[in-house]
Amino acid sequence: MNFDIEKKTGKTEIALIGRITFADHDDFRNVINVFEGEEGHEIVFDLSRLDFVDSSGLGMFIIARDTARKKKLSFSIRGARNDVMRVMQVAKFHKMFTIVD
Amino acid sequence: MTNDPVIPAVAAIVGADDPTRNLYGIDLGIPLEDRRVLVVDESKFNQKTLARFLLWAGIHQVAFASGGQEALDMVETFAPDLVLIDITLPDMDGIEVCERLRRKKSQMDLSILVQTVVTSDILRTICFRAGANDVLSKPINPGECIARVRYHLERRAIIQELREFRERVEKDLRMAQAMQVGIAPEEEAIAALAAKHNLDIAVHFQPCNEIGGDFWTMFEIDENRIGVLIADFSGHGIPAAINTFRLHTLITREDVRALSLDPAAMLAKLSAGLLGMLPLGHFATALYGVIDTSADLLTFAAAGTTNPVIGDAEGLRLxxxxxVFLGICEGEVYENITEPFPSGSFLFIYSDALVECRSPTGAMLGEPGLLDLIIEHRDFPIGPLIPIVADVLKTSGMRVQDDLTAIWITRP
Known part of the structure; x- marks a missing residue:
């Protein structure tokens, strides 16, 4: 997994790129570390360049959501496609996450 | 095994030299005081010289042999970690000693260093082929001797440590594997359940490592109904396996079993229970179903799992x-789905490993591939589960990337 971080006023966009699997657990910590900002600051995961996510990867999204909630940040996901979109549908992620598209 | 007089003998043979002397200021690295070296040399003078070098190398347990047979005997009694052997011996040459030592299974990883005056490439090759780990040219230089002896002893120490660790972990995993198999229903119990409810039941459970994150169970609810649960925890290996034990504890609790007839309520209860037990980011996919043979119905609820297959004479349906996965959300509501399940129907539930397995060309089986396999093997006399799993394993080169569980239930 690779990631790009783009900080704007009131918003941090994080593009996750490639594949997210169990092996990325430590790298994902670096993603979580940029979850900072005023109350209501937006954190957006852009999945448009993400090709694959396994069950451990989905677990990382849950950790991300929880971290944002604890820090009173807003958290949303956008741009999922193909396999990533499919696993998120199977898991009914729209019930737990704000999915913008 | 040990030969106690060895240590004083070394000190005596070496003389009054300071055993703490550090040649050329060599950093000796990891302590090797407990390591044993057998010096095999006909010459007492050479024995004494080598013993001195070994002392400088930080090795205090040294024994001596003057001939090949004596060396072979002493390897058994002294149990050295390393043998420093001269190629020229009175009764047999060092090459033969090497070969004989390597034929002993117990000495497969003994370090053997051969010392020789002739240093031609062909002779060195013969030494290595006979099983030597290294060849030292005579006259022996102390610095080189110390470095090489220490290298081989350290290497052996590291290998032994790794082997011990590996053996301990393997033993633990074998035990854990038996425990994990033990939390699933026994074959006889399933056979009895199948006979009593007039069902054909086949189960395949295969962790991708020794233990895994898949869990399944099946039980009688009353004389007309049975419950079946399949679950797959996020991740693999030991952490996922520990989570299966947590689920097993939950499913055997009375307040959970009380919900056996209502799959959606059952999953909600399991999810709430797991939420309090699992680390953040861990979860389970699951399906719980109730087969009612008097009402001819299947009722199930699912939590982000693979699509079950149901079939009858008319055809197959996904x-x-x-x-929502179990264990990540508070107060999640699941949905009951009811399907006709008359005589002649079957239900197939499976973990994602089955459809996600890949052929050597990288093509994933997927749901269409699975449906094709089911159609191909539908009329297999004892139910198609075994040939389907065998086919899947064959195409994926007998390797599953994830824990594989599959359950086939037919109503004849």
Whole structure:
């Protein structure tokens, strides 16, 4: 997994790129570390360049959501496609996450 | 095994030299005081010289042999970690000693260093082929001797440590594997359940490592109904396996079993229970179903699992396995889905490893591939589960990337 971080006023966009699997657990910590900002600051995961996510990867999204909630940040996901979109549908992620598209 | 007089003998043979002397200021690295070296040399003078070098190398347990047979005997009694052997011996040459030592299974990883005056490439090759780990040219230089002896002893120490660790972990995993198999229903119990409810039941459970994150169970609810649960925890290996034990504890609790007839309520209860037990980011996909043989119905609820397959003489249908995972949300509501399940129907539930397995060309089986396999093997006399799993394993080169569980239930 690779990631790009783009900080704007009131918003941090994080593009996750490639594949997210169990092996990325430590790298994902670096993603979580940029979850900072005023109350209501937006954190957006852009999945448009993400090709694959396994069950451990989905677990990382849950950790991300929880971290944002604890820090009173807003958290949303956008741009999922193909396999990533499919696993998120199977898991009914729209019930737990704000999915913008 | 040990030969106690060895240590004083070394000190005596070496003389009054300071054993703490550090040649050229060599950093000796990891302590090797407990390591044993057998010096095999006809010459007492050479024995004494080598013993001195070994002392400088930080090795205090040294024994001596003057001939090949004596060396072979002493390897048994002294149990050295390393043998420093001269190629020229009175009764047999060092090459033969090497070969004989390597034929002993117990000495497969003994370090053997051969010392020789002739240093031609062909002779060195013969030494290595006979099983030597290294060849030292005579006259022996102390610095080189110390470095090489220490290198081989350290290497052996590291290998032994790794082997011990590996053996301990393997033993633990074998025990854990038996424990994990033990939390699933026994074959006889399933056979009895099948006979009593007039069902054909086949189960395949295969962790991708020794233990895994898949869990399944099946039980009688009353004389007309049985419950079946399949679950797959996020991740693999030991952490996922520990989570299966947590689920097993939950499912055997009375307040959970009380919900056996209501799959959606059952999953909600399991999810709430797991939420309090699992680390953040861990979860399970699951399906719980009730087969009612008097009402001819299957009722199930799913939590983000694979789509179950139901079939009868009319054909096959994929049901909806989607749903929020167990253990991540408070107060999640699941949905009951009811399907006709008359005589002649079958239900097939399976973990994602089955459809996600890949052929050597990288093509994933997927749901269409699975349906094709089911159609191909439908009329297999004892139910198609075994040939389907065998086919899947064959195409994926007998390797599953994830824990594999599959359950086939037919109503004849």
């Amino acid at each position: 049901l909806d396995g989607s749903g």
